[in-house]
Amino acid sequence: MSDAFDYLSPKDGFMVTKANYLSDFDQTVVTYLYQPLMGAVAYSLYLLLWSQSTQAKSQTTFQTHATLLNLLGVDLPAFYDARNKLEALGLMRTYQKNNNTGRNLVYELYAPMQPHIFFNDDLLSVILYESVGEKRFIELREHFKLQPVRSKEYEEVTKNFLTVFHVQNDHLTTAPTAVAEAQSTYQQKKAQKPSFTSVELRTFDWALLQEVVAQNQIDTDEILRNEQRLFNLHYFYGLDEMELGRLIGLTMDVADSRVNMDALEQNVLNNYTRRHSVQNNSEQPAKRPLETLQKEWQKAGFNEKEMQWLTESQQYLPVDYLEYLKQKNHGFVAKNEIRALRDLQNRYIFNNDVLNILVVYIISQYEGLTQALLDRIANQWAQQGVKTPADAILQIRDFQTKQETKQTKRQPRYQAKTKQETVPKWAKSDYQAPQTTSSKADQQEIDQLLKKIREGRES
Numbered sequence: 356m357s358d359a360f361d362y363l364s365p366k367d368g369f370m371v372t373k374a375n376y377l378s379d380f381d382q383t384v385v386t387y388l389y390q391p392l393m394g395a396v397a398y399s400l401y402l403l404l405w406s407q408s409t410q411a412k413s414q415t416t417f418q419t420h421a422t423l424l425n426l427l428g429v430d431l432p433a434f435y436d437a438r439n440k441l442e443a444l445g446l447m448r449t450y451q452k453n454n455n456t457g458r459n460l461v462y463e464l465y466a467p468m469q470p471h472i473f474f475n476d477d478l479l480s481v482i483l484y485e486s487v488g489e490k491r492f493i494e495l496r497e498h499f500k501l502q503p504v505r506s507k508e509y510e511e512v513t514k515n516f517l518t519v520f521h522v523q524n525d526h527l528t529t530a531p532t533a534v535a536e537a538q539s540t541y542q543q544k545k546a547q548k549p550s551f552t553s554v555e556l557r558t559f560d561w562a563l564l565q566e567v568v569a570q571n572q573i574d575t576d577e578i579l580r581n582e583q584r585l586f587n588l589h590y591f592y593g594l595d596e597m598e599l600g601r602l603i604g605l606t607m608d609v610a611d612s613r614v615n616m617d618a619l620e621q622n623v624l625n626n627y628t629r630r631h632s633v634q635n636n637s638e639q640p641a642k643r644p645l646e647t648l649q650k651e652w653q654k655a656g657f658n659e660k661e662m663q664w665l666t667e668s669q670q671y672l673p674v675d676y677l678e679y680l681k682q683k684n685h686g687f688v689a690k691n692e693i694r695a696l697r698d699l700q701n702r703y704i705f706n707n708d709v710l711n712i713l714v715v716y717i718i719s720q721y722e723g724l725t726q727a728l729l730d731r732i733a734n735q736w737a738q739q740g741v742k743t744p745a746d747a748i749l750q751i752r753d754f755q756t757k758q759e760t761k762q763t764k765r766q767p768r769y770q771a772k773t774k775q776e777t778v779p780k781w782a783k784s785d786y787q788a789p790q791t792t793s794s795k796a797d798q799q800e801i802d803q804l805l806k807k808i809r810e811g812r813e814s
Contacts, residue, residue: 363420364458367419368457369420369459370417371405372463373465375465377464384470384499385401389446391487391694393437400437400441403423403427404464405464449463474499481587491693561582564599565578567597568600571603571607573604577613584620588619592623606619648665655745665745667711671711673700673714674688674697677693696710696724699730712748713729713732717729717732
């Protein structure tokens with residue numbers, strides 16, 4: 356985000372305060388429901404700011420943003436993007452004051468929504484569904500579902516407050532001064548629901564939508580009353596005014612001519628799912644019997660390991676296959692791996708069989724999935740026209756062959772020569788001492804020397 360430096364500087368001061376109390380359960384809600392929406396950096400920033408708010412000095416003194424950047428290990432654009440996400444999700448409000456020394460900002464933190472409010476909120480629940488997928492969404496919904504006692508077989512025998520505790524009557528009618536002061540002191544601000552801004556809402560032609568629904572005798576005030584939820588459907592599903600108006604007419608409450616938002620949202624979701632299902636299925640040929648495919652793979656010369664990959668690719672959904680492979684290696688699937696795989700799957704570049712080959716290949720080579728790794732290999736395969744699991748195996752073979760060729764070329768062209776010690780001639784087994792020859796003059800000189808030596812001995 357290049358414009359981050361226009362709105363923020365590492366030298367700008369900040370102070371943290373909180374509008375609500377954060378309990379352990381609230382932190383669990385942030386971890387399970389909000390973290391998939393905002394990502395790891397924003398999640399870390401939220402917990403870091405909350406820990407800062409518990410320190411007394413943070414209430415009275417300003418620190419520089421460089422402190423936060425160092426603690427998070429991110430640059431300013433990444434921090435600014437994370438801050439925007441917290442604000443958009445209603446977890447933080449930002450207040451700014453300019454002075455001669457620069458800018459000072461106050462970050463006011465809010466507790467997350469309770470799960471039942473979260474799941475009933477159109478924006479949050481839809482974004483969570485899009486982020487984690489249907490299976491995980493249902494798991495989260497069941498995880499936070501409460502089970503109050505509703506059985507008629509039990510009779511409630513709970514004691515009320517005044518039956519157990521006794522309070523003076525005059526204190527009930529007129530609260531003591533200290534109590535009144537405490538009540539005014541401990542007023543908490545309500546967290547704002549994430550919503551579209553007025554600028555965003557003006558991008559939609561509401562007058563045209565009202566004209567369309569008026570043909571079905573729907574009160575135009577109904578459109579204004581459900582403005583946020585209707586714009587949400589337009590924003591997430593790409594519905595224009597005419598299409599949205601048509602769907603409103605199909606799902607309206609005939610009895611009172613009102614907009615039935617629950618039926619409308621379900622209808623839109625069904626149409627969206629059906630459209631993408633048809634699109635996906637139209638690009639995939641009908642599956643053939645596994646035995647037939649195995650015979651063809653054997654004829655094509657695939658080895659035992661490749662045959663196993665090809666067979667398994669027909670038996671699992673990609674996320675289930677990833678989980679199977681991780682458990683096989685005594686590991687577990689991380690959230691970012693599911694998110695990365697879902698993202699690639701939702702782009703409908705490959706069918707599930709090919710995705711399974713991609714998954715098992717990456718796990719065998721790198722042990723874990725990342726968005727960058729999936730995109731890089733998927734892009735290469737798409738450019739090479741990979742359509743079937745067999746195509747994917749051949750592409751893996753080709754890549755490995757090229758890698759082996761590169762390694763061979765990197766080896767030294769000339770082998771280092773072994774240094775050998777030179778053996779002197781006299782050490783060889785066939786050595787013979789040379790026959791020395793001397794000249795006549797040399798011999799005379801030697802004879803004279805010998806004569807002198809003998810004379811010296813005689814004397």
